[in-house]
Amino acid sequence: MQEEGLKALFPEGKIVERRQDEEGMFFLPLSEGRWFSLAIKELTARERVLLGELFPQTEAVSANPWYRYFVQHKGDLPQPAQALQFIHVYLRTPVADKEALQGWLDMMAALLPNQLGWFQASHQSYVFVLEQSQLLAVREVLQDTLSAMEFDFGLSLTIFLGQVWPQAVQSWQTLYQAEHQLLSLWLSSHQQSKVLGFGQLYLWGLSQASRLLDPLQQQLALMIASQEELSDSILALWEETAVVTKAAQRLYIHRNTLNYRLDKWQELTGLELRNLTDLALCYQVLQTSLR
Numbered sequence: 001m002q003e004e005g006l007k008a009l010f011p012e013g014k015i016v017e018r019r020q021d022e023e024g025m026f027f028l029p030l031s032e033g034r035w036f037s038l039a040i041k042e043l044t045a046r047e048r049v050l051l052g053e054l055f056p057q058t059e060a061v062s063a064n065p066w067y068r069y070f071v072q073h074k075g076d077l078p079q080p081a082q083a084l085q086f087i088h089v090y091l092r093t094p095v096a097d098k099e100a101l102q103g104w105l106d107m108m109a110a111l112l113p114n115q116l117g118w119f120q121a122s123h124q125s126y127v128f129v130l131e132q133s134q135l136l137a138v139r140e141v142l143q144d145t146l147s148a149m150e151f152d153f154g155l156s157l158t159i160f161l162g163q164v165w166p167q168a169v170q171s172w173q174t175l176y177q178a179e180h181q182l183l184s185l186w187l188s189s190h191q192q193s194k195v196l197g198f199g200q201l202y203l204w205g206l207s208q209a210s211r212l213l214d215p216l217q218q219q220l221a222l223m224i225a226s227q228e229e230l231s232d233s234i235l236a237l238w239e240e241t242a243v244v245t246k247a248a249q250r251l252y253i254h255r256n257t258l259n260y261r262l263d264k265w266q267e268l269t270g271l272e273l274r275n276l277t278d279l280a281l282c283y284q285v286l287q288t289s290l291r
Helices: 003-009 045-054 065-070 098-111 139-153 172-187 198-205 210-225 230-239 244-251 255-269 276-290
Strands: 014-016 025-029 035-039 083-091 115-122 125-131 157-166 194-196
Touching (some): 065 115, 065 125, 065 172, 083 172, 098 115, 098 139, 125 172, 139 194, 157 172, 157 198, 157 210, 157 255, 172 210, 198 210, 198 276, 210 230, 230 244, 230 255, 230 276
Parallel strands (some): 157 194
Antiparallel strands (some): 014 035, 083 125, 083 157, 115 125
């Protein structure tokens, strides 16, 4: 976008010769090394999200191999993996204190020991890439530490736990992009500290951005189909409101047999079919694939 266009959209903004680590300011890169500065308090929540997604990153960010692979679609996957999960984190206020930012990144590394790497996806978005072939549940630990992280490092965070994706027909790049776009849409109308599960955001997206869900739905449908008799188990659990004993009776199988199927699915995907949100997600995917 040209300087005149930015000035027309944001008349309160200023063109400056260099970016400064100034709290409460948003800097957009211009030509010839200059920057367009905006006070964050003057921007709406939607404007903050959209500007962060649309404007290019610094050279240091673009050099990150994870960023190059998932955002720019360049190069190869930096490290081999059997199953990936993306933890998307949005900082609602940019961090001016570099030491605080590094302290938070170090804490995330400690909380996520299966982390392969991380990258800055946009001005205020960070993505942590986890190897999940041996499932490590991270939701509880992130929920328990969210308030402490915000207090200790002066942050305001929204965390979205992406789905666990085994090696698949749909590329990991495509699945990452769909998750990232879904979160960006949610952030345009919601601004609160929260740890969001994949099922929560997927079900919300059904009425808001169904086309964004297509690659996610297609991959989940393939994963369900790959598991013997899982479709019948999902349907039975849905009919019995996730009561395992009643669902097993409906299927004419032993309760332990059904529990084995559910445990196997959870180890593969992180989805807990005894949980109504995850069950609703899988039921919706199954119904869509049967149409």
